[in-house]
Structures are given as C-alpha cells and as structure tokens.
Amino acid sequence: MKKVEHKECLSALLPVRDTLDVIGGKWKFLILISLWEGNHRFREIERSIPKISSKVLAKELKDMEEHHLITRTVKDEYPVQIEYSATEYSKTLRRVITELRDWGVNHRKEIFGQ
Amino acid sequence: MKKVEHKECLSALLPVRDTLDVIGGKWKFLILISLWEGNHRFREIERSIPKISSKVLAKELKDMEEHHLITRTVKDEYPVQIEYSATEYSKTLRRVITELRDWGVNHRKEIFGQ
Numbered sequence: 212m213k214k215v216e217h218k219e220c221l222s223a224l225l226p227v228r229d230t231l232d233v234i235g236g237k238w239k240f241l242i243l244i245s246l247w248e249g250n251h252r253f254r255e256i257e258r259s260i261p262k263i264s265s266k267v268l269a270k271e272l273k274d275m276e277e278h279h280l281i282t283r284t285v286k287d288e289y290p291v292q293i294e295y296s297a298t299e300y301s302k303t304l305r306r307v308i309t310e311l312r313d314w315g316v317n318h319r320k321e322i323f324g325q
Numbered sequence: 326m327k328k329v330e331h332k333e334c335l336s337a338l339l340p341v342r343d344t345l346d347v348i349g350g351k352w353k354f355l356i357l358i359s360l361w362e363g364n365h366r367f368r369e370i371e372r373s374i375p376k377i378s379s380k381v382l383a384k385e386l387k388d389m390e391e392h393h394l395i396t397r398t399v400k401d402e403y404p405v406q407i408e409y410s411a412t413e414y415s416k417t418l419r420r421v422i423t424e425l426r427d428w429g430v431n432h433r434k435e436i437f438g439q
Contacts (some may be wrong), residue, residue, distance in 0.1 A: 225356060226429025227422060233432065235349050280422065281433055296435065303428065309427065310339060310424040314417065315340025318347065321393055 217257065233278055234304060238271050246281060246297040253293065280304070292296060348418060352377060352385050355416065360411040364422055367407065394418070403427060 233323070234240055243258040243318040258266050272295060275281045280301040348354055352374070358431060359373040371382050389395045394415040400406035 220409070222360075224354070226378045226433065227425045229429035229432055230425040231349055233398075235345055242336070253432070290431075303431070307424045307428045310421045311344040313340075314342035314421045317417070318343055318392070319340065 217258060230307065233280070234307065236271075238267060238307070239275060239280075242268070242271055242275065243280065243301060246295060246301075251294045251296060253295070256295065330389055338398060344421065347394075348421065350385075352381060352393075353389060354422070356389065357411060358380070359395065360409060360415075365408045367409070370409065391429060 213297050226257050234243075240288070241263070242256065245256050247261070250256045250259050253265075253268070253272075256272075257263060257265060260268070262316050272281065272283070279298055282298055284294045286294060351372075355374050355377070356370065359370050362373070364370045364373050367379075367382070367386075368384075371377060371379060374382070386395065386397070390397055392411060396410050396412055398408045398410070400408060
C-alpha cells in the first residue's frame with residue numbers, strides 16, 4: 212500500500228474531528244432529519260424523535276444554531292411562536308451523510324456477506 | 326427547503342451510525358493513519374500516536390481486524406514478530422474521510438470567516 216505523507220494525514224485530523232463533532236453525536240443528525248422533513252416547532256421536533264428529552268433537544272438546537280445549521284425565529288404572534296428551520300447551509304452536510312451512509316451499507320455486506 | 330421523505334431519511338440512519346461506529350471514536354482514525362504511513366509493529370504504532378495506552382491500542386486493533394480494516398500476521402521468526410497492516414479494503418474509507426475533512430475545512434470558514 213502506498214505510503215501516505217505524515218503531514219498530509221495529520222492535517223486532515225482536525226477538520227475531520229470538527230465534522231464529527233458537528234454531526235457525530237447521538238441526536239444532531241436525527242434533529243436535522245426532523246427539520247428537513249418539515250417539522251418546525253419544538254414540540255413537533257421533540258415528538259418526532261423517540262426518547263429525546265426537552266433539555267437535550269434545547270441544548271442541541273442551541274448548538275446547531277451556533278453552527279449555522281438551523282435558524283430560530285420568534286414569530287410576532289400571540290402567544291409567541293418559536294420556529295426552527297434547517298438552513299440552506301445545512302444541506303452541505305448531505306454529501307457527507309450520503310458518503311457515510313453508502314460506506315455503512317457496503318460495510319454491512321463486507322462484514323456479514325450479502 | 327424541499328421536504329425529504331421520512332422513510333428515506335430514517336433508512337440512512339442505521340448505516341450512518343455503523344460508519345460512525347467504525348471511524349467515529351477517538352483512536353481508530355489515528356491508527357489507520359499510522360498504518361497507512363507504514364508503521365507495522367505494535368510498539369511503532371503505539372509510539373506514533375501520542376497518549377494512546379497499550380491496552381486501548383490492543384483493543385482497537387482487535388476491533389479493526391474484526392471490521393476487516395487491518396490484518397494481523399504472526400511471522401514465523403524467533404522471537405515471534407507480529408505485524409499489523411491496513412487492508413486494501415480500509416482504503417474505501419478514504420473517500421469518507423476526504424468528505425469529512427473537506428466539510429470540516431469549509432465549516433471553519435463558515436463559522437470563523439476567512
């Protein structure tokens with residue numbers, strides 16, 4: 212197997228970690244799916260994801276907002292409505308997710324046979 | 326944003342999890358890099374990865390062997406030598422790693438500006 216340059220390898224580490232931090236946890240990927248599906252309100256999102264707690268969902272949403280993956284909008288209505296939406300930017304994750312999915316599908320075949 | 330089919334989304338979950346289980350941990354990606362770089366013996370690999378313990382390295386190598394990512398060869402010499410190598414199959418991860426890296430690089434720009 213061809214040797215890979217040490218520096219080249221290590222320089223990949225940090226951004227790979229960054230990406231895994233953003234999507235690697237237990238919930239963020241599920242929350243993104245829920246938003247992509249069209250859920251916008253906190254209770255809707257919560258109901259769509261089995262076993263997630265309100266506290267965890269609130270924390271994850273905040274985190275994802277900081278990472279520009281979602282927006283939080285306060286609607287000027289009574290009672291006040293808060294809506295969450297996936298950003299256009301969040302769509303850039305789809306290619307990553309597709310690669311992860313495809314490799315996982317193939318890996319099951321590799322490990323368990325077809 | 327276009328709605329994504331619920332079933333389509335959820336069917337992606339399992340293989341994405343599988344992939345993250347294989348490469349998402351703290352060490353496996355570093356071990357793969359070390360092997361791709363041409364390290365083969367336990368002590369070489371251990372030395373190349375700061376802060377990894379022998380116990381953890383042994384466990385990870387076993388796990389990676391079960392996932393067909395590396396091979397473990399016992400050389401018929403005296404004293405007995407054991408060599409670890411990355412498999413050809415492990416190279417299929419490079420595309421995934423490239424996607425993760427590229428997204429991470431771009432994400433730093435998105436979050437911190439250029």
